[in-house]
Amino acid sequence: MSNLEQTLSIIKPDAVERDLSENIKKIFIKNNLEIKDSKKLQITKDEAAEFYKVHQSKPFFNDLCAYLSSGPIEVMILEGKNAISLNRKLMGATDPKNAEENTIRKLYGISIDKNSVHGSDSVDNAKIEIKFFFKN
Numbered sequence: 001m002s003n004l005e006q007t008l009s010i011i012k013p014d015a016v017e018r019d020l021s022e023n024i025k026k027i028f029i030k031n032n033l034e035i036k037d038s039k040k041l042q043i044t045k046d047e048a049a050e051f052y053k054v055h056q057s058k059p060f061f062n063d064l065c066a067y068l069s070s071g072p073i074e075v076m077i078l079e080g081k082n083a084i085s086l087n088r089k090l091m092g093a094t095d096p097k098n099a100e101e102n103t104i105r106k107l108y109g110i111s112i113d114k115n116s117v118h119g120s121d122s123v124d125n126a127k128i129e130i131k132f133f134f135k136n
């Protein structure tokens with residue numbers, strides 16, 4: 001079964017810094033994910049902590065929040081059939097060294113922290129994450 005879904009994508013500071021945003025967007029578009037909205041911004045560490053609060057008990061939480069707020073990011077609403085799982089497939093495994101060939105993290109990721117992109121992991125989280133960046 002295929003469902004029309006929306007998901008949140010973040011191009012993280014390491015990828016924005018290396019001017020990879022357009023290459024990453026081309027991968028989404030080529031794979032039938034439509035970019036419904038996008039913006040470039042920099043968030044504070046407190047905002048990053050709110051965004052990643054599901055990870056607050058994890059040992060890497062502090063570094064994660066410091067990293068996401070360390071430079072400009074680009075956030076996007078992607079829409080398409082099974083957009084949530086499709087985006088996760090296109091991103092590849094969280095740790096670039098475990099990611100499959102031709103996935104975004106394999107192509108561009110540097111490390112488990114600097115892994116270039118984030119994508120929502122469920123319908124519920126997609127709604128929460130889209131609202132976080134695109135309040136209206």
Ligand code: CMP
Nearest residue numbers: 055060064094112113114115117118119
């Ligand atoms: P992301 O998909 O944005 O979700 C949470 C992020 O935490 C993840 O990508 C990684 O960049 C980062 N992270 C750092 N260490 C770990 C870890 N050990 N396991 C999972 N995620 C980690």
